[in-house]
Amino acid sequence: MRTFGRHSILVRSAVMLLGSFFLAGAVTISISLAFTSARQHQAATDRLNRLLDTVESTVRIACFVQDEKLADEVAQGLLKNKEVQSVTISSEDGRARRLLSDSRHGLITSGLRLAREVRSPFNAEKVIGRIQVDANTTAIADDIHDEVRFITLEIIGQLVLIALTVVAVMLVFIVRPIKAMSDGLHRMDATKGERLAVPRNHANSEIGRLVHDINGLAGNLVDTLDQERTLRLDKEVEEKKYHSIFENAETGIFIVDQAENLPSWNPAFALLLGIPTNEVYQGTLNIRQLPWENASRIVEMALNCRLDNIGLSDDLAIRLRNGSRRWLSVVLTPVGEDLLQGVVHDVTEHKEAEASARRLSVTDALTGMANRLGLEEELQAMLRDPLIAQTGGFALVLADLDNFRRINEGFGLPTGDAILRGAATRLGRCVKGSDTLARLTDDRFALILQSVTGSEEAGRIAERILASIRKPFPVDDAQIQIHASLGITLYPKDGADIPGLLRNAELALDRAKTMGGNGFVFFDPALTEAAEQRRHQENDLRQAIQNREFRLYFQPIVDLADNRLAGAEALIRWLQPEQGLIPPDAFIPLAEKIGLIDEIGLWVLDAACAQLAGWQAQGLDRYLSVNISAHQIPDGLPPAALADAVRRHGVDPARMALEITEGVLLADVNKALTWIEAAHGLGFRIYLDDFGTGYSSLSYLKRFPVDTIKVDKSFVGDMGEDGGDRTLVEAVVAMARSLGMSVVAEGVETAGQLDLLRAMNCRYGQGYYFSRPVPAEQFEAAAVRIDKMLAGRVEAPA
Amino acid sequence: MSITTTLLLTLCLILLPRARAEADLVVVVNARNGIERLTLDSVINIFMGRYRQLPSGIPAQPVDQPDGRPEKARFYRLLVNKDLAEINAYWARLIFSGRTSPPYQAKSTAEILDRLARQPGAIAYIERNQADPRVRIVLELEH
Numbered sequence: 001m002r003t004f005g006r007h008s009i010l011v012r013s014a015v016m017l018l019g020s021f022f023l024a025g026a027v028t029i030s031i032s033l034a035f036t037s038a039r040q041h042q043a044a045t046d047r048l049n050r051l052l053d054t055v056e057s058t059v060r061i062a063c064f065v066q067d068e069k070l071a072d073e074v075a076q077g078l079l080k081n082k083e084v085q086s087v088t089i090s091s092e093d094g095r096a097r098r099l100l101s102d103s104r105h106g107l108i109t110s111g112l113r114l115a116r117e118v119r120s121p122f123n124a125e126k127v128i129g130r131i132q133v134d135a136n137t138t139a140i141a142d143d144i145h146d147e148v149r150f151i152t153l154e155i156i157g158q159l160v161l162i163a164l165t166v167v168a169v170m171l172v173f174i175v176r177p178i179k180a181m182s183d184g185l186h187r188m189d190a191t192k193g194e195r196l197a198v199p200r201n202h203a204n205s206e207i208g209r210l211v212h213d214i215n216g217l218a219g220n221l222v223d224t225l226d227q228e229r230t231l232r233l234d235k236e237v238e239e240k241k242y243h244s245i246f247e248n249a250e251t252g253i254f255i256v257d258q259a260e261n262l263p264s265w266n267p268a269f270a271l272l273l274g275i276p277t278n279e280v281y282q283g284t285l286n287i288r289q290l291p292w293e294n295a296s297r298i299v300e301m302a303l304n305c306r307l308d309n310i311g312l313s314d315d316l317a318i319r320l321r322n323g324s325r326r327w328l329s330v331v332l333t334p335v336g337e338d339l340l341q342g343v344v345h346d347v348t349e350h351k352e353a354e355a356s357a358r359r360l361s362v363t364d365a366l367t368g369m370a371n372r373l374g375l376e377e378e379l380q381a382m383l384r385d386p387l388i389a390q391t392g393g394f395a396l397v398l399a400d401l402d403n404f405r406r407i408n409e410g411f412g413l414p415t416g417d418a419i420l421r422g423a424a425t426r427l428g429r430c431v432k433g434s435d436t437l438a439r440l441t442d443d444r445f446a447l448i449l450q451s452v453t454g455s456e457e458a459g460r461i462a463e464r465i466l467a468s469i470r471k472p473f474p475v476d477d478a479q480i481q482i483h484a485s486l487g488i489t490l491y492p493k494d495g496a497d498i499p500g501l502l503r504n505a506e507l508a509l510d511r512a513k514t515m516g517g518n519g520f521v522f523f524d525p526a527l528t529e530a531a532e533q534r535r536h537q538e539n540d541l542r543q544a545i546q547n548r549e550f551r552l553y554f555q556p557i558v559d560l561a562d563n564r565l566a567g568a569e570a571l572i573r574w575l576q577p578e579q580g581l582i583p584p585d586a587f588i589p590l591a592e593k594i595g596l597i598d599e600i601g602l603w604v605l606d607a608a609c610a611q612l613a614g615w616q617a618q619g620l621d622r623y624l625s626v627n628i629s630a631h632q633i634p635d636g637l638p639p640a641a642l643a644d645a646v647r648r649h650g651v652d653p654a655r656m657a658l659e660i661t662e663g664v665l666l667a668d669v670n671k672a673l674t675w676i677e678a679a680h681g682l683g684f685r686i687y688l689d690d691f692g693t694g695y696s697s698l699s700y701l702k703r704f705p706v707d708t709i710k711v712d713k714s715f716v717g718d719m720g721e722d723g724g725d726r727t728l729v730e731a732v733v734a735m736a737r738s739l740g741m742s743v744v745a746e747g748v749e750t751a752g753q754l755d756l757l758r759a760m761n762c763r764y765g766q767g768y769y770f771s772r773p774v775p776a777e778q779f780e781a782a783a784v785r786i787d788k789m790l791a792g793r794v795e796a797p798a
Numbered sequence: 799m800s801i802t803t804t805l806l807l808t809l810c811l812i813l814l815p816r817a818r819a820e821a822d823l824v825v826v827v828n829a830r831n832g833i834e835r836l837t838l839d840s841v842i843n844i845f846m847g848r849y850r851q852l853p854s855g856i857p858a859q860p861v862d863q864p865d866g867r868p869e870k871a872r873f874y875r876l877l878v879n880k881d882l883a884e885i886n887a888y889w890a891r892l893i894f895s896g897r898t899s900p901p902y903q904a905k906s907t908a909e910i911l912d913r914l915a916r917q918p919g920a921i922a923y924i925e926r927n928q929a930d931p932r933v934r935i936v937l938e939l940e941h
Contacts, residue, residue, distance in 0.1 A: 064848055065848050069897060
């Protein structure tokens with residue numbers, strides 16, 4: 001139990017009570033004193049007045065007759081009253097004053113004096129004397145003192161009683177319960193669920209409510225404490241987790257403050273940057289002190305990161321103490337409070353792989369030269385070079401090996417590659433060391449000739465290159481000869497930008513190729529015009545398909561043995577609205593180049609089938625041959641499309657001949673063979689067109705199911721003058737016969753040729769001698785005329 | 799004169815003075831002492847014992863009517879508006895001191911007149927019709 005200290009409520013209250021009671025008592029007593037004194041004086045005055053009243057008539061008489069003795073008697077009578085201390089009686093009659101009596105007890109001690117005029121007993125208006133009484137104030141004071149003392153005692157008694165009551169009440173109703181609560185609170189452990197007990201008889205009092213409130217508060221506090229503890233634990237776990245991640249991450253993590261210092265980083269970062277762990281520097285490490293190759297980059301990054309408040313990333317190189325160079329991917333992210341968080345990965349391998357890939361991407365694997373990308377980069381670099389204006393430009397040469405595909409097909413890819421490498425080496429010898437060599441595609445090379453600005457110099461170099469390539473390549477035991485074509489552009493004359501230069505060089509190369517190869521062509525604006533024209537033609541050709549501008553012409557083929565019309569070759573014509581009729585030589589190569597040949601070929605097949613169906617319907621025993629482009633085989637005109645066409649028109653495939661050229665066989669022999677066999681299997685006849693102009697390989701004739709050979713008109717036309725050609729045609733006819741094939745002689749223009757052919761036992765003939773190609777509507781007329789001619793040896797029209 | 803007339807006159811005589819006496823009381827002094835008039839206050843002072851001296855310097859010797867005479871009561875009533883009991887009480891208080899005394903009380907009107915004649919300081923009150931040449935009226939007490 002604690003005692004009631006100086007600051008206890010009880011003691012304070014008691015002190016306050018006593019103080020206020022003392023003050024109240026003092027005030028009350030002072031007021032009582034004043035009142036009592038006043039009252040006592042008044043009472044004394046009243047008593048004296050009453051006393052004087054009793055003696056008034058006697059005094060009047062004494063004064064009237066100026067009787068001293070009577071006055072003395074009166075005075076003595078008054079003095080018998082202990083409150084009267086002195087009495088003075090005097091008379092006056094208008095002239096003189098006479099003291100009648102002056103009696104007293106001792107000295108006059110107070111100022112309480114009563115004086116009265118004495119009037120005549122017979123005339124109340126007339127003053128005849130004076131009586132003066134001094135009161136004994138000592139006696140009055142004693143009275144007052146007695147009374148005040150009594151009041152004082154009474155008040156003190158009451159106040160003490162009240163004070164004791166108040167203290168007792170406070171003790172019982174306030175201090176004890178509070179003390180009990182206080183002691184209870186001291187012993188109480190709220191976290192164990194303990195709560196204060198309500199003091200007895202205080203269930204509904206303010207103390208009781210206070211206890212409930214305290215208990216409620218304790219409950220809330222305990223709950224809050226619990227939540228707080230849980231949160232703190234969670235947070236600690238979280239922090240440990242993140243700390244662990246931070247410490248153990250293989251990624252370098254660091255923080256940059258506003259002064260570009262690093263307050264902290266993780267071990268991985270220390271390892272990556274080759275710096276000690278965190279504690280050594282205590283946040284004094286500036287980001288510039290790290291071994292960046294270019295520290296301004298990271299500082300600039302940090303600055304931009306702050307300015308724009310966005311994350312930035314970049315790959316930065318560092319140079320470690322051991323001299324090795326590493327690439328780091330650095331990501332800076334603002335994380336608030338002017339701090340940046342940096343994340344660092346070692347991307348050196350990545351970078352090296354990238355660089356390697358990059359080298360590869362600009363390098364040709366076969367020759368080790370630049371590839372097309374490398375060439376373009378080099379060109380870009382040169383065009384960017386401010387010195388290019390001083391050196392005056394350069395020459396860009398495209399070189400293409402003529403008919404290189406045949407080498408691959410004939411000798412195999414390894415041989416082809418060996419030749420490409422050899423050609424690359426030779427090209428390298430033809431140019432200066434500072435020039436650039438590149439291989440663009442299979443057999444196409446590009447050369448950048450530094451400081452070559454004039455066509456003369458370029459021409460000399462071109463000649464040198466051509467000569468160099470022309471020398472035979474020793475492959476295995478063989479010597480392979482090959483030519484090249486060159487297209488030359490001069491910068492800046494022939495093009496100010498890379499695509500323009502390359503395009504123009506290609507145009508020149510194309511021209512060189514079309515001129516037969518083994519030569520060089522300088523770019524000429526006319527080439528552009530031609531290309532432009534070709535593009536127009538392409539558009540027109542596409543339009544032609546849509547607008548159905550193609551027509552089929554038919555040239556009769558005559559059976560020389562039976563002297564009858566055997567059939568016809570269908571020949572396509574383009575009825576161009578502006579230019580009129582255009583022969584196939586003028587547009588088929590273009591159609592082949594731009595992929596329109598497939599569509600055109602299908603149309604031709606369809607139209608031919610329709611014509612053949614017409615003849616069939618008329619009971620005419622004729623066959624019809626159509627030209628199949630090498631580009632249509634095998635996918636442009638699949639065997640299924642062939643079968644579909646004849647089925648739709650109901651024609652006999654045996655009456656339909658497909659004319660292919662030897663070029664078909666050059667592309668992909670196996671695929672071509674498959675296609676031809678499939679077509680042959682469907683019943684179509686296979687004609688080998690233009691025989692003699694190409695390789696005319698006997699092995700092809702044996703391998704392919706060819707039904708008929710068409711001898712090119714150039715041989716037939718020269719038969720009359722050239723014995724060699726006649727022999728050749730004879731040989732072909734003989735060979736075909738031996739292989740079980742027929743022969744169609746093309747370009748029969750004279751009766752002499754006809755006779756020669758008949759003499760050779762050539763079965764079929766075709767040419768202007770019989771008829772030019774005619775539209776379908778004129779064909780019957782031509783047929784009639786040919787019949788007449790064969791029957792009656794009528795001269796053919798000129 | 800007839801008896802009837804005499805009776806009537808006697809009746810008148812008996813009755814008339816009585817009527818007049820009620821009307822007129824006068825204060826008289828010795829005719830020779832030279833005093834012509836006295837004020838009411840002077841008369842009160844002399845009769846009530848304040849100053850026993852006449853203006854001429856002669857000691858005043860006031861004389862009262864005998865007890866039982868109506869003039870005495872009337873006189874004090876007129877003089878100080880008091881009845882005789884009050885006058886007696888007044889004198890009772892003064893008797894012991896001996897400084898003054900009540901007026902001499904005569905045994906009859908004749909004695910009053912006699913004293914007036916004999917004593918120069920005598921002063922008394924009588925009915926007007928009782929006055930004779932020896933006395934002089936110095937104050938008339940009337941209502």
